[in-house]
Amino acid sequence: xxxxxxxxxxxxxxxxxxxxxxxxxxxxxxxxxxxxxxxxxxxxxxxxxxxxxxxxxxxxxxxxxxxxxxxxxxxxxxxxxxxxxxxxxxxxxxxxxxxxxxxxxxxxxxxxxxxxxxxxxxxxxxxxxxxxxxxxxxxxxxxxxxxxxxxxxxxxxxxxxxxxxxxxxxxxxxxxxxxxxxxx
Numbered sequence: 001x002x003x004x005x006x007x008x009x010x011x012x013x014x015x016x017x018x019x020x021x022x023x024x025x026x027x028x029x030x031x032x033x034x035x036x037x038x039x040x041x042x043x044x045x046x047x048x049x050x051x052x053x054x055x056x057x058x059x060x061x062x063x064x065x066x067x068x069x070x071x072x073x074x075x076x077x078x079x080x081x082x083x084x085x086x087x088x089x090x091x092x093x094x095x096x097x098x099x100x101x102x103x104x105x106x107x108x109x110x111x112x113x114x115x116x117x118x119x120x121x122x123x124x125x126x127x128x129x130x131x132x133x134x135x136x137x138x139x140x141x142x143x144x145x146x147x148x149x150x151x152x153x154x155x156x157x158x159x160x161x162x163x164x165x166x167x168x169x170x171x172x173x174x175x176x177x178x179x180x181x182x183x184x
């Protein structure tokens with residue numbers, strides 16, 4: 001009976017020490033891969049008239065940079081956003097700043113991506129602030145879950161009535177975004 005109690009106590013101690021490991025963010029190179037969905041909360045101007053559909057979209061992005069301490073990441077990245085009911089897409093290139101105010105295995109974060117959509121049907125200013133939570137899975141890998149806002153300025157060129165009367169239309173495509181991703 002003593003052997004069983006000692007074995008159970010040993011297994012409990014090993015399992016508790018496993019849960020007590022520190023999987024907080026470490027200093028050095030850091031990469032992120034994110035996947036998500038953006039629900040349209042308003043699209044005005046010519047973009048909606050041209051597409052004929054709403055502007056909900058699925059997206060993925062990747063960011064790479066330097067984690068200066070457990071609280072601050074600075075990097076750059078790019079993504080691809082595909083509209084769900086049309087063949088339109090945009091490829092934003094952005095700078096990325098991520099602040100993790102607490103240290104630990106489960107911690108909140110604030111993330112800001114700002115840049116420009118360079119390829120695709122919509123080109124223009126890109127902005128995506130996000131708040132969320134990071135769950136440390138191992139010493140270098142974490143799961144990130146967040147909710148945010150995505151804004152893509154759209155500058156569309158089209159012709160009205162004749163090919164020499166080119167018109168530039170500026171619109172804003174913005175939506176509530178939900179995403180999950182991994183850091184490594």
